[in-house]
Amino acid sequence: MKSTKSASRYAKALLELAIEQQKLESIESNMSRILAAAKETNEFQVFLDSPIINLDKKVAVLNSLFGEFEPLTLSFLALITKNGRERLITEIAQSYISQVKEFKGIIPISITSARKLDEATKATILAKINASVTGTLEITELIDESLIGGFIVTMGDKQIDASVVSQLARMKQELTK
Numbered sequence: 001m002k003s004t005k006s007a008s009r010y011a012k013a014l015l016e017l018a019i020e021q022q023k024l025e026s027i028e029s030n031m032s033r034i035l036a037a038a039k040e041t042n043e044f045q046v047f048l049d050s051p052i053i054n055l056d057k058k059v060a061v062l063n064s065l066f067g068e069f070e071p072l073t074l075s076f077l078a079l080i081t082k083n084g085r086e087r088l089i090t091e092i093a094q095s096y097i098s099q100v101k102e103f104k105g106i107i108p109i110s111i112t113s114a115r116k117l118d119e120a121t122k123a124t125i126l127a128k129i130n131a132s133v134t135g136t137l138e139i140t141e142l143i144d145e146s147l148i149g150g151f152i153v154t155m156g157d158k159q160i161d162a163s164v165v166s167q168l169a170r171m172k173q174e175l176t177k
Contacts, residue, residue, distance in 0.1 A: 007091035008099075014076055014092070015099050023070055028100050030073040031093035033066065038090040048086045055081055105135040112142040113151040114163070125153065 018027045038044045047053065047061070059078045066074065080086055101108060111117065111125065126137065133155075144152075148164035 004091060004095075006085065007088045008095045010080065010085070010088065010092045011095035011099055014072075014096055015103065017072060017076075019103075021072060023072055024100060024103075026070045027073050028097060030066065030069045031096045033069075034089060034093040035097070037065070038093075045087075045090060048089055055084065055086075058086055101138065106138050107133055107135045107155060108138045108140065109153060109155040110140040110142055111151055111153050112144050112147065112163075114145050114147040114149050115143060117141070117151065125151065129153065129155070 014027065015024075018024045048058070053061075059081050062077050062081065063074060066077070069077075077089065080089060080092070109129065111122070117125075122141075126139070129137065146165060148168075150163035150165075150167070152163050152166075153160040
């Protein structure tokens with residue numbers, strides 16, 4: 001939890017600098033590349049976490065890996081590393097992207113259903129969600145056959161569960177009281 005707060009603060013500072021220097025999208029692209037590198041290989045995070053590797057060596061490696069990045073991003077990565085917080089780089093990148101979406105008014109939501117929703121059903125769900133939020137929805141559709149039917153909408157820390165499996169679980173709970 002503590003590292004998440006720190007990552008959020010670093011990301012906010014970077015966001016403010018990016019807005020000031022009008023580099024919002026290019027730094028967002030840089031942060032996406034960092035996340036992609038972390039997802040591609042587990043060794044990236046192991047490298048960042050390693051207490052054996054000298055901080056100057058880590059800065060040099062980050063510069064060689066991401067040399068085409070925005071100079072502001074490279075300076076930021078060097079500062080984070082020299083302060084001994086390099087293990088937070090992937091968390092900072094994730095937090096930065098989330099904060100940029102919030103700044104732009106983009107609301108990420110996911111709709112999980114047992115099978116692909118038809119357009120009419122999806123439009124109905126999105127109309128109800130749009131009525132309760134202001135901003136642009138960024139929709140991720142997921143398939144989870146264990147739901148049996150229905151759907152689950154997740155938006156931030158809120159969740160609407162209209163799945164058959166949860167309705168059956170509620171019925172079971174009511175019957176066993």
